[in-house]
Amino acid sequence: MNAIDTILDEIIRREGGYVNHPADRGGPTNFGITAQTLGSWRKLGRPATAPEVQALTETQARAIYRQQYITGPGFETITHSALLHLLVDAGVHSGPKRAVQWLQSALGVTADGVIGPKTRAALAAADQGVLYGKVLGQRLRHLGWLITTDPKQSAFAAGWMNRMAEFVEGTV
Missing domain, CATH: 1.20.141.10 (Chitosanase, subunit A, domain 1)
Structure with a gap:
């Protein structure tokens, strides 16, 4: 397992599963992925709905994290x-x-x-x-x-x- 896989494991652990807390600015989240992030990643042209967020799989969440939070900002080059x-x-x-x-x-x-x-x-x-x-x-x-x-x-x-x-x- 490489460092990025370990980081993703830890983020998934910290974020947990589906939550829709009324004070959360991100709205419904699953594995820490917000409705806005999921809608953007899926190119929906809108935030994802609560059921769409709830249906997000861990595999999809990991792919989003890799693309938008590691590769996208350029963090993959940090050793x-x-x-x-x-x-x-x-x-x-x-x-x-x-x-x-x-x-x-x-x-x-x-x-x-x-x-x-x-x-x-x-x-x-x-x-x-x-x-x-x-x-x-x-x-x-x-x-x-x-x-x-x-x-x-x-x-x-x-x-x-x-x-x-x-x-x-x-x-x-």
């Missing part, structure tokens, strides 16, 4: 497995563009959300462990901001903190 895991999980949770922007901000390059030659060069020259800590810090600050600016999101705070603790403790 530091902990940093790769953090960025993919951040993309799943907060959007791949935001995850790329956190990486770019930590690298000190323009945070445009696109991994291009300047980002790749800065990444190659960076201390990956230090970079991991900087990206993790940005992600934690963002979650704190979400909880304080949208009180409905506090319903998810304990789960988010448990998720983040795995990255802080290095158990991922």
